[in-house]
Structure formats: structure tokens, C-alpha cells
Amino acid sequence: MVKKVVFGLFFLVLLALGAILRNEPYWLHVIIVCIFSSMLAMSWLLILKIGHLSLAHAAFMGIGGVSSALLVKEAGLSFWLALPLSGLIAATIAVVLGFPILRVKGIYFLIVTFAFNELVGIIIRNWKFLGGYVGLIDVPRPNHLGGIDFSSKAHYYYLILFLAVVTVIVLYRVYSSRIGRIFTSIGEDEDLAQSVGINVLKYKLLAFAIGCFFAGLTGSFVVHYLNFSGAEMYSTLQSLNIQIYAIVGGMGFAIGGPIVGAFFLTLLVEFLDIPIKAQTLVYASILILVIFYLRGGLITLPQKVLEGMTRLSKFRTKGTSHGTA
Numbered sequence: 001m002v003k004k005v006v007f008g009l010f011f012l013v014l015l016a017l018g019a020i021l022r023n024e025p026y027w028l029h030v031i032i033v034c035i036f037s038s039m040l041a042m043s044w045l046l047i048l049k050i051g052h053l054s055l056a057h058a059a060f061m062g063i064g065g066v067s068s069a070l071l072v073k074e075a076g077l078s079f080w081l082a083l084p085l086s087g088l089i090a091a092t093i094a095v096v097l098g099f100p101i102l103r104v105k106g107i108y109f110l111i112v113t114f115a116f117n118e119l120v121g122i123i124i125r126n127w128k129f130l131g132g133y134v135g136l137i138d139v140p141r142p143n144h145l146g147g148i149d150f151s152s153k154a155h156y157y158y159l160i161l162f163l164a165v166v167t168v169i170v171l172y173r174v175y176s177s178r179i180g181r182i183f184t185s186i187g188e189d190e191d192l193a194q195s196v197g198i199n200v201l202k203y204k205l206l207a208f209a210i211g212c213f214f215a216g217l218t219g220s221f222v223v224h225y226l227n228f229s230g231a232e233m234y235s236t237l238q239s240l241n242i243q244i245y246a247i248v249g250g251m252g253f254a255i256g257g258p259i260v261g262a263f264f265l266t267l268l269v270e271f272l273d274i275p276i277k278a279q280t281l282v283y284a285s286i287l288i289l290v291i292f293y294l295r296g297g298l299i300t301l302p303q304k305v306l307e308g309m310t311r312l313s314k315f316r317t318k319g320t321s322h323g324t325a
Helices: 003-022 027-049 058-073 077-100 108-124 153-176 178-188 189-194 200-226 237-251 256-271 276-293 296-323
Strands: none
Touching: 003 027, 003 153, 003 256, 027 058, 027 153, 027 200, 027 237, 027 256, 058 077, 058 200, 058 237, 077 108, 077 200, 108 237, 153 178, 153 200, 178 189, 178 200, 189 200, 200 256, 237 256, 237 276, 237 296, 256 276, 276 296
16 A cells, blocks of 8 residues: 555656656656656566566567557558557567577576577668668657647656556556466476466466567657667667666566666766766666665665664664663
């Protein structure tokens, strides 16, 4: 119940920020990046829950983004139809790819997904109709929705906020359901799950498809928001950044952790005005510090501070009592 209240208040704050920053396009853009980065990290963490560390999440974002751009720009479909279709295309490819690769574990799965991410980048760069080295330019903005024409960043802000709310609700329902508990059991001990009659491959494919669906959905939003799609947007480095958001935020918190990590790291590099080439160094440094000193992630920092203050208070109380005696 407390978590629901916290998430509700957080999204109300974001809703209010949209109105406050309406005439501040730069900061609206920064928060938009924070939100879609959170969506990517949350959906990636779902795949990790079944015990597989994927390096291909940015590739599925790219599959969704390129598919959406082509469906709208070349096929003439409405953005509102291309948006869910892009997620479904990414999920379908995830199922086809996942059928063979989800049978392997550990470093082998990591290598295969790394190779797939690189392959997607090579295909996009070398096939002109997918963008080539130049990329897909002039990707149409979303179709009018009522009186909204998406001529302002504020319109995109509320759209991505809506998509993020949908993502949180869906993932929360998944984690709270029997299916979510099966995902966790597979991640903890796949052989034990198999021994009690769970169809491990079926549930792995389901988790992989759901995670990649939201990656594709996010990719669709991003290309229409930027009016551009390029292979560099879907690099392996981007996949690594997605992982870092989740790890730094706190992997033990399937929804809150990725949100905290994505917002903290994105806002940090913006406030400090860190050049793009140096951002990887900053991310890596923070990742190392978190792994060594705050393994639960930044989301556990308030609890750690509170525990430290409690211990300090008890220590001072004991010191005072001994001094009096």
C-alpha cells in the first residue's frame, strides 16, 4: 500500500512538473529522457528476473523505433496504430530469437545477445531503407489527438508520462501475479522450477517478449519524438547504460530501482554539464561505487542513512550513560 502511495505521489509530481516546465523546453527534454530511460531499465530488469543478462535491449528498442518510423513514413499508418505494432514486432522477434537462445545460460546468453545487438546495428547501417549511415530523417510527429498537435515538447512529455504509467501498471500486475512468482522462481533455481512441473522455456519466452515489447514501444516514442532514427541510438553502449540505470537504482526493486537510477544518472550528467564522451566514465565510476558500498542501490540509501543515524544515536546514548556512571 505504501509503495502505491509513493508511486502515486511521484507521478503526481511529474504531472505538475509538466505544467511548471511548460515554457522550459530544455528541462522538459531532460525529464522526457529520464522517463523513457526508466521504461527501458524496468523492462530490461524483467528479463533479468528469469536469470538472463541481456545485452540486446537497445536492439529491440531499435527494432520498435525503425518499424514505427517505416510504418508511419512509408506505409502511411497512423502513429497511434504504429505505436503498439512496434512493440508487437519487437516482441515477436524476441520470441523467434528467444526460442533457441533462452536455452543457453550465463556468459553464453550474454555473448549471443551482444552479437545480436551488433548485428542489428550493422543491418541498420547497411540497409538504406532502414536508415543506412545517415539514418531515417524527418520521421513524422504523432497524428493529432483531439486538440493536441505535438508541436510542443509538453505534448510529448505527457505522452511519455502516460506510457510510463501504463508500463508501471502492467509490470506491477505481472510481478504481483502467479506468472511473476514463476519468473522469480525460474531466476532463482531453474532446475527446481522444472522439477515441479513448470514449463521453463514457455515462461522465459513470455518474460523475454514482455520486456522486449516495452523496449519496442519506447523505441517508437523516441524516433517520433526526435524525428530521427539512427543506428548509433541502438548501440551496445546504450544496452549497457540501460543495465547501469537498473543496477545503480537497485535491482531488488523491480520498478522503483530503475526509475531512481535513470533519473539520478540522467540528471547528474545534465546538472554537471558532463560531455557525452565522458558520461560513460561517470556512469562506470558510480556503478563501481554502488557495487562496493551500496549493493542495494540508491533506492536503499535513505534506509541506510536512517540505520546509521540510529546506530550513532545508540552509541551516543551508551557513551552518555557510561560517562554519568
